[in-house]
Amino acid sequence: MEMKRKTIPCLMIAIAMGFFCTESRDPVLHRVGGGRYTWRTNVSFTEWASHDQFYKGDWLYFGFNKQLYSVLEVNKTSYQNCIDRDFIMNITRGGRDVFQLLEAKPYYFISGKGFCSRGMKVAINVEELPPEVPGFLMTSRAFTFHKHSHAVFSLLLTMAWVFT
Numbered sequence: 001m002e003m004k005r006k007t008i009p010c011l012m013i014a015i016a017m018g019f020f021c022t023e024s025r026d027p028v029l030h031r032v033g034g035g036r037y038t039w040r041t042n043v044s045f046t047e048w049a050s051h052d053q054f055y056k057g058d059w060l061y062f063g064f065n066k067q068l069y070s071v072l073e074v075n076k077t078s079y080q081n082c083i084d085r086d087f088i089m090n091i092t093r094g095g096r097d098v099f100q101l102l103e104a105k106p107y108y109f110i111s112g113k114g115f116c117s118r119g120m121k122v123a124i125n126v127e128e129l130p131p132e133v134p135g136f137l138m139t140s141r142a143f144t145f146h147k148h149s150h151a152v153f154s155l156l157l158t159m160a161w162v163f164t
């Protein structure tokens with residue numbers, strides 16, 4: 001009897017650990033604007049960015065016509081005012097260019113040659129990588145869910161303690 005009462009909570013803990021304490025997330029490549037060649041005018045980058053989550057270690061992909069556009073990393077002031085002088089970094093290479101988001105902070109990118117004021121600017125807020133992700137659900141919704149996994153796990157531990 002004593003054995004049985006302890007077995008069930010222990011099983012619950014094992015299951016919870018299997019669900020919540022598994023694989024870490026691989027870096028994701030985000031195509032800026034949503035497509036292969038969508039670093040251009042007439043794309044709402046604010047809307048695009050609002051539908052995605054960016055974590056430390058992820059990559060951005062800029063696909064564009066390098067004859068027309070460029071990609072410059074700038075600070076917030078330059079982003080707001082479309083200033084392409086004294087940028088932080090020139091990411092422009094061949095027009096299929098990648099950039100790794102190495103820090104959890106806001107990043108700002110604009111196109112030079114006057115296209116920033118025509119909407120070619122994007123702000124990316126990079127978050128700290130979540131410590132773990134539920135192994136059974138690898139969708140973006142799972143990421144919001146997993147934030148509560150510690151609470152769920154603590155609850156299960158408490159329940160186990162109460163019932164034994």
Ligand SMILES: *[C@@H]1O[C@H](CO)[C@@H](O)[C@H](O)[C@H]1NC(C)=O
Pocket residue numbers: 041042
């Ligand atoms: C962008 O939108 C404007 C106004 O809607 C349009 O005149 C122009 O042709 C579009 N440019 C491109 C590259 O799609």
Ligand SMILES: *[C@@H]1O[C@H](CO)[C@@H](O)[C@H](O)[C@H]1NC(C)=O
Pocket residue numbers: 075076077078085086087
């Ligand atoms: C942003 O960059 C511009 C150009 O280099 C510089 O003049 C300005 O002081 C910077 N602003 C901040 C808040 O760092």
Ligand SMILES: *[C@@H]1O[C@H](CO)[C@@H](O)[C@H](O)[C@H]1NC(C)=O
Pocket residue numbers: 070090091092093112
């Ligand atoms: C950025 O780099 C590209 C490719 O090296 C170059 O063609 C372009 O002139 C540079 N842009 C600025 C603003 O320095």
